[in-house]
Amino acid sequence: xxxxxxxxxxxxxxxxxxxxxxxxxxxxxxxxxxxxxxxxxxxxxxxxxxxxxxxxxxxxxxxxxxxxxxxxxxxxxxxxxxxxxxxxxxxxxxxxxxxxxxxxxxxxxxxxxxxxxxxxxxxxxxxxxxxxxxxxxxxxxxxxxxxxxxxxxxxxxxxxxxxxxxxxxxxxxxxxxxxxxxxxxxxxxxxxxxxxxxxxxxxxxxxxxxxxxxxxxxxxxxxxxxxxxxxxxxxxxxxxxxxxxxxxxxxxxxxxxxxxxxxxxxxxxxxxxxxxxxxxxxxxxxxxxxxxxxxxxxx
Amino acid sequence: xxxxxxxxxxxxxxxxxxxxxxxxxxxxxxxxxxxxxxxxxxxxxxxxxxxxxxxxxxxxxxxxxxxxxxxxxxxxxxxxxxxxxxxxxxxxxxxxxxxxxxxxxxxxxxxxxxxxxxxxxxxxxxxxxxxxxxxxxxxxxxxxxxxxxxxxxxxxxxxxxxxxxxxxxxxxxxxxxxxxxxxxxxxxxxxxxxxxxxxxxxxxxxxxxxxxxxxxxxxxxxxxxxxxxxxxxxxxxxxxxxxxxxxxxxxxxxxxxxxxxx
Numbered sequence: 001x002x003x004x005x006x007x008x009x010x011x012x013x014x015x016x017x018x019x020x021x022x023x024x025x026x027x028x029x030x031x032x033x034x035x036x037x038x039x040x041x042x043x044x045x046x047x048x049x050x051x052x053x054x055x056x057x058x059x060x061x062x063x064x065x066x067x068x069x070x071x072x073x074x075x076x077x078x079x080x081x082x083x084x085x086x087x088x089x090x091x092x093x094x095x096x097x098x099x100x101x102x103x104x105x106x107x108x109x110x111x112x113x114x115x116x117x118x119x120x121x122x123x124x125x126x127x128x129x130x131x132x133x134x135x136x137x138x139x140x141x142x143x144x145x146x147x148x149x150x151x152x153x154x155x156x157x158x159x160x161x162x163x164x165x166x167x168x169x170x171x172x173x174x175x176x177x178x179x180x181x182x183x184x185x186x187x188x189x190x191x192x193x194x195x196x197x198x199x200x201x202x203x204x205x206x207x208x209x210x211x212x213x214x215x216x217x218x219x220x221x222x223x224x225x226x227x228x229x230x231x232x233x234x235x236x237x238x239x240x241x242x243x244x245x246x247x248x249x250x251x252x253x254x255x256x257x258x259x260x261x262x263x264x265x266x267x268x269x270x271x272x273x274x275x276x277x278x279x280x281x282x283x284x285x286x287x288x289x290x291x292x293x294x295x296x297x298x299x
Numbered sequence: 300x301x302x303x304x305x306x307x308x309x310x311x312x313x314x315x316x317x318x319x320x321x322x323x324x325x326x327x328x329x330x331x332x333x334x335x336x337x338x339x340x341x342x343x344x345x346x347x348x349x350x351x352x353x354x355x356x357x358x359x360x361x362x363x364x365x366x367x368x369x370x371x372x373x374x375x376x377x378x379x380x381x382x383x384x385x386x387x388x389x390x391x392x393x394x395x396x397x398x399x400x401x402x403x404x405x406x407x408x409x410x411x412x413x414x415x416x417x418x419x420x421x422x423x424x425x426x427x428x429x430x431x432x433x434x435x436x437x438x439x440x441x442x443x444x445x446x447x448x449x450x451x452x453x454x455x456x457x458x459x460x461x462x463x464x465x466x467x468x469x470x471x472x473x474x475x476x477x478x479x480x481x482x483x484x485x486x487x488x489x490x491x492x493x494x495x496x497x498x499x500x501x502x503x504x505x506x507x508x509x510x511x512x513x514x515x516x517x518x519x520x521x522x523x524x525x526x527x528x529x530x531x532x533x534x535x536x537x538x539x540x541x542x543x544x545x546x547x548x549x550x551x552x553x554x555x556x557x558x559x560x561x
């Protein structure tokens with residue numbers, strides 16, 4: 001069941017078209033990874049999902065309620081959403097305790113309940129020792145953990161995260177990913193923007209590839225890999241190619257290392273023509289073999 | 300208390316905690332009130348003792364000339380503390396309120412804390428009232444304290460020298476009654492401006508313009524262009540109430556969350 005649907009969403013900032021014709025849905029308890037380069041529109045799309053921006057055109061259906069162009073989420077919808085953006089959005093002059101109590105109060109959570117929830121989450125994220133420290137004295141990574149606690153304080157049904165592991169050490173990043181996986185089992189849907197390909201394999205239920213404000217592809221990770229994978233073959237040559245031969249190999253998209261050339265083909269049927277092309281270049285081929293894809297550790 | 304009231308109070312409490320945890324705020328919040336509460340009365344006493352007659356003749360003209368020497372000084376003090384210093388005093392709540400209010404939305408924007416606030420399930424009215432309360436309460440308490448200290452010092456002098464207590468009087472009391480509305484109007488304007496500018500400095504610069512009409516009032520009194528009587532402050536009360544309501548109503552209606560973070 002979809003808890004959030006974006007229907008042909010576009011977003012303009014004055015003359016800049018940040019998003020164009022975005023349509024996607026987020027299922028209950030799912031993890032959706034949004035991946036794309038800088039400036040692709042990931043943050044803008046996530047801010048629209050979280051209700052920080054309104055769309056310039058299109059409609060959003062959030063938890064069964066429809067929002068047209070320019071319409072802001074109601075408080076009842078906002079109650080169900082947690083968000084951690086590119087900024088921590090924590091008050092540096094207040095302690096972690098005071099920050100989380102404040103945000104808890106915004107969601108109608110009492111001080112005691114907020115303290116208990118905060119301490120429990122901080123223990124899980126290995127950050128309990130900072131509970132009475134001022135946020136301004138903490139490292140980036142710790143602030144990121146506190147920001148996640150803040151976003152989870154209201155036990156949201158939808159959690160929107162914008163590159164949450166950006167400033168975390170590998171151990172903390174892994175702890176965070178485990179926490180996010182646990183959320184999925186608790187039926188919290190997660191939308192997670194990242195530039196780290198290795199996180200795709202670790203987390204992805206569904207993937208949305210975004211570039212220049214448009215969705216390039218979406219689907220499960222396997223569906224996307226099937227579309228882009230093709231086949232990689234490795235040709236082992238009897239002699240290393242000379243400069244002219246290297247140039248010619250690069251023209252056909254081959255990656256040359258020593259006497260090995262790795263070439264992408266669409267299907268195994270192309271192998272004979274590849275072999276002929278190599279011979280035509282004056283190269284002597286020892287073997288041609290199939291290589292599997294390795295996308296950030298995910299096969 | 301309804302949830303909305305609790306949310307506004309939570310925002311106000313947080314803002315006040317944040318503001319007063321920074322040492323920078325104590326300069327304008329203590330320095331200016333101390334100047335008004337202590338230095339101004341001392342200045343008034345000094346001027347009345349040593350130059351009151353001459354200045355009274357210049358300012359008050361025939362009224363002063365017709366009185367005896369002692370009463371001239373008293374007439375001068377009464378006129379000076381009410382008609383000249385009164386309007387100057389009104390700048391104090393405006394300044395203290397605008398210092399706090401300029402940080403309200405502009406500060407959240409500058410420190411990039413606005414997102415977490417805006418994603419929460421709070422109404423625009425909660426946000427506005429919370430921000431306004433955070434600025435209004437300290438400004439009003441400081442104003443009350445300063446008015447009281449000032450009145451005590453002047454009364455101490457006039458009772459000792461002339462056997463007359465000048466405070467409280469109708470004009471002064473109406474000015475005190477005007478001060479919360481002046482605070483709310485100032486804060487309302489500054490908060491609205493603050494939500495539309497990029498940072499605190501811009502908000503402070505624009506909010507300084509709000510205090511400008513108040514700063515002109517003492518000069519108007521000194522040059523006898525207009526007399527700021529009890530009637531004037533009574534009318535001002537009504538006018539400020541209407542302006543305050545209009546600003547708050549419009550500000551909340553037109554508030555755009557996206558402008559806080561885009």
